[in-house]
Amino acid sequence: DAGVTQSxxxxxxxxxxxxxLRCSPISGHKSVSWYQQVLGQGPQFIxxxxxxxxxxxxxxxxxxxxxxxxxYSSELNVNALLLGDSALYLCASTPAGGTGELFFGEGxxxxxL
Amino acid sequence: xxxxxxxxxHVSVSEGALVLLRCNYSSSVPPYLxxxxxxxxxxxxxxxxxxxxxxxxxxxNGFEAEFKKSETxxxxxxxxxxxxxxxxxxxxxxxxxxxxxxxxxxxxxxxxAVQP
Numbered sequence: 001d002a003g004v005t006q007s008x009x010x011x012x013x014x015x016x017x018x019x020x021l022r023c024s025p026i027s028g029h030k031s032v033s034w035y036q037q038v039l040g041q042g043p044q045f046i047x048x049x050x051x052x053x054x055x056x057x058x059x060x061x062x063x064x065x066x067x068x069x070x071x072y073s074s075e076l077n078v079n080a081l082l083l084g085d086s087a088l089y090l091c092a093s094t095p096a097g098g099t100g101e102l103f104f105g106e107g108x109x110x111x112x113l
Numbered sequence: 114x115x116x117x118x119x120x121x122x123h124v125s126v127s128e129g130a131l132v133l134l135r136c137n138y139s140s141s142v143p144p145y146l147x148x149x150x151x152x153x154x155x156x157x158x159x160x161x162x163x164x165x166x167x168x169x170x171x172x173x174n175g176f177e178a179e180f181k182k183s184e185t186x187x188x189x190x191x192x193x194x195x196x197x198x199x200x201x202x203x204x205x206x207x208x209x210x211x212x213x214x215x216x217x218x219x220x221x222x223x224x225x226a227v228q229p
Binding site for chain 1: 117145147149155156157158159162164203205207215216217218219220221222
């Protein structure tokens, strides 16, 4: 079975640009979460979606937005990129009725110049 | 608010030696606790989890962790380190809330080096 897949794996943007990151969860998983991992730190929670509805939002500015589609895939959008947005963006999916464990993708590494 | 503290950002052991990575959490309610491993340029892989069943939890690759409520700790151990264990390890916590959310709070990570 395929795991969580993310695209693109690497991308470079300049300040002020916009980026869209994509995620496909494990088949059967209806919840998707996004995390930001800055170099040298642990992942920080950005969003969780379940059945296309936002279930949780971390302490991130409104420049960050996300959505979940009927097939449970998800997009993370970041507007007006700043240098500090450079990070590994991790998507994770969760099975229904689970005990909180997340299954992570390989991540999208964003570099903002 | 929940928080996780991992003591020691870098730990170095010899191959075959005991591995001990420390994790303490702050919560008045017994949480769910996890250890994840991250190899270079990869995502996070679940090593093991505590969900209020047995306090000694066995995971993959010979790792185990013990939940100690009195010490609010969930330290990760492995009796004998292997070169392939070199990676970054993250402790994470969440509160059981009937599955409403799955927000994990991660520690800052411990980079494990294994010397030959």
